[in-house]
Amino acid sequence: MSILAINDLKVQFPTPEGLVKAVNSVDLELEEGERLGMIGETGSGKTVLGLAVVRLLSGAEVEGNIEYRGKKLLLLDEAEMRKLRGREISVIFQSPNSLNPVLKVGDQIAESIRLVGCSNRQDAKKKAVQAMEAVGMPDAELWADRYPHQFSGGMKERAMIALGLACDPRLIIADEPTKGLDANIKAQVVELIRDVTTDKSLLFITHDLSAAAQICDRIAVMYCGEIVEVGRTEEIFANPLHPYTEGLFRSLPIMGMKAIRGASPSLIDIPSGCRFHPRCDRPCENCAKAHPPLVEAESSPGHLMRCFQHDRG
Amino acid sequence: MKAEYLMRRAFYSFLAFMVSLTLTFVLLHLMPGDYLHSILPYLAEKNPDAARMFREQFGLNRSISEQYLLYVVNVVRGNWGYSFLYGLPVLAVIEEKLRWTLVILFPSTVLSILIGMAVGAYSGWRNGSKTDLSVLNFMIFVGAVPSYWWAMLLILIFGFHLNLFPLGGYASIEALDVGVRISDVLRHAALPVTALTISSVPGTYYLMRNSTLQTTGEEYVLTARSKGLREMEILRHHALKNAMLPMVTVIALELAQMIMGSVFVETIFSWPGLGLLTFEALRVRDLPLLQGIFLMDTLMVIFANIAADLSYPLIDPRVKVGENV
């Protein structure tokens, strides 16, 4: 059974400059215990998608259906939704400013724990310390009484992970948790996320392909507010089908760091036809006219992509 | 923040005080006629010997720089000159009135901070909502009405028409027989405190609203929401403390505003504090007394600033006095 099923999800932000179409008809399913990597450039709509699941977008128009364990999330009232946040579905944000600068880190974690019914302040604090130990923080007791500015970037991210796991949620949405970290610290954080989510469902939002590869069972690639390719991690890595995915691989340092030409289009003024065609290396005539559907590749079952070229050949 | 920062602030405070001193000194010396002439107008004409003695006694025959030094030393020693109006040392007059001013200034400062911050936080948190906009409009209106007009309206309504509170003064006439009772003073202080509070709430409110509004977009607020906290819990536990940070310094500045308000309010309620004293000094053009009041006000503002500097680290853990960030 799937823990999360997203159907025809649209998210739009009305702004003075025009309607920002951040997520456009996204369908996505996440099985219980599955870890899915959501990959895309900045502005591809991947973060908006993640926040839409927990309904934490302000000023957005959200349409479609999001089902969590059979519950239609968009139909819940705010109080019911609040009960799911943190204890069922938790979010791990990218860290620098995600912790409150004027509260002790231990207290911020304990606050979450108290919400799930641990009314005793001392017990909650003790559990918070345990949660910090569980993410490999040495001297957790000492650090629980310190403030975020005393933490290094890597430690802040660990604290965020501890916070996300504190109430033992089923589904974790991690929003670019490795962004801005040094390479060796990033490696540690990736390893940590992999270890602590073995028995969880995870939506791992990132622009970092290698991090996603180490953690995730499946990978979805987002471009311009829609999913352009999704499949098993090995499958995507061995046989990327969409030109955008290929481009992402080519831009990796070990692959020669060739950036995709052009820049991401504005989400107000989305290109017609295939959204990627203005930047594509081998566009066909049809690409500019028609919008390709997301279809299963003939060669590999369960591997979906949105490109005319592969459809035909 | 470092010790160096505090030292610099202390140095500024010292400079500010010296600037005030120098200003008052210069004004006293540019005053038409000299000090002696102002106190005893005909002495120099009628009895030059006595006038000379007087001048020597007060150092008026020395050079300007010597007089300046003498003035500074005198002020530091507590000799702030003589009031024309009272014929008493300025500092003694001020000291007595200062106490009465604090009786109304202290509660109204506390009240307006509490009310302004609470309403401002709520309004800013709900920014753009109907409640926010109507509160904002209401506060803009309240703030636009001058403090002296609030004071008069309060007297007219609650004192004159409803007869609930005394029209002015600090104690009833019975105090002559039974002595000044605290309950009686409180009854007299109620309207002045209300007037001062009303006129300074909007300033605090507006700043707190803006400050809270800034926090609504902060990432830690999003984190708090993702934990499943209620909106009001997020405001109380997460946003409020952050929104209060910039307020600390502002509140010290607002004290200067309160001092101005108290001049009008005390005058209208005949409350025997520094404000009423200011009015009396203005009426008879008692410059030495006015300058004394000005020095005292400067000191009050300086102390408020120092208190703000010292209390800042208490609410912001990132700032430790005498410690590198």
Place this chain on the structure above:
Amino acid sequence: MSRKSAFSAGLFILGAYILVALLSSVITPYSPTALVGRPLDGPSDTHLLGTNDLGQDIFSRLLYGTRATLIIGLLGALLSVLVSTLVGTVSAYYGGGVDEVITRSVDVLMTLPSFPLLLVLTIFFAPSIFVISGLMGVLGGTQGIRIIRSQVLSLVEANFVYGAKAIGAGDLRIMTRHILPNVLPLATVKFVFAAQRYMLMGVGLGFLGLGDPSVVDWGQMISRAYYNGGFALGLWWWLIPPGIAVTLLSVALALLGYGLEEEIDPRLKRSVAI
């Protein structure tokens, strides 16, 4: 009431006051200082708001009082904005030692309580509306330097100023052609709020007996009504009108100011975070 209509309402009221100030001699037949009736008469056809304790026409005094209040408010605000814009711009533009000296002096001067200082200086120079506006302009201008300075500072770092420097434009030209137009919106908002504050202060000074003795002003009217029996006898038409007049003008300027502020400050507008 929306911001926009509040702004228009403020503008309309201010316009009406200016009109009254200009036309007061046309609207009312009485001189504000002449003794034209029995003292302490109530409102009647001949004296719309009755007469005061001297037998002067209160309605005429109210109309003529608009002049002093507007002059103090607008002139004081103009001076203070000039001072803060001039000093703030020079300080931020040249930077270095000039900036250092100015910023430090402002830091020190900001600590002084300006209202008591204003009182002392007004007494010293003898009160007149021009002295009072001048003092307000200088004292208040000091308080605004910091805000203008930081605004100019961000402009100086902007590309178009570098561009202008690169093509060899002179300092004065850059300041007047490139920087000033960008500071103007902020300066306008400061002007409106300063006008409100100084106008209230001007009336307040009149109430405290520091008004210009040669003009009619609302503060002196309120004070006279309050202390010479208008209050004790409950003669509302003597005490209330000048109070309402100053309050309404102040509200109008406040609406104008907040409307303008919202217009130029995108931070206060609701923005969408993606």
